[in-house]
Amino acid sequence: MRLKVFSGNNRTNDGSTDNHCTEETLKYFAGLYDEKEDSLKRKAEVFNKLEALNIDNIEANIIKIVNE
Numbered sequence: 644m645r646l647k648v649f650s651g652n653n654r655t656n657d658g659s660t661d662n663h664c665t666e667e668t669l670k671y672f673a674g675l676y677d678e679k680e681d682s683l684k685r686k687a688e689v690f691n692k693l694e695a696l697n698i699d700n701i702e703a704n705i706i707k708i709v710n711e
Contacts, residue, residue: 670682671685
């Protein structure tokens with residue numbers, strides 16, 4: 644039985660991820676769920692890159708850009 648994903652949405656939920664993400668992305672998130680070493684390593688790398696960003700003034704910069 645196929646059901647509509649959301650009310651008013653004609654798209655059916657057929658259990659496919661093909662239209663939602665790449666195979667690499669799917670493997671990554673599935674690997675996180677399964678606690679696979681390669682996915683956990685990639686997650687750590689992403690978090691390290693995020694921590695290295697200097698975002699001290701990001702709110703002020705966004706407000707400045709929006710108000711220009």
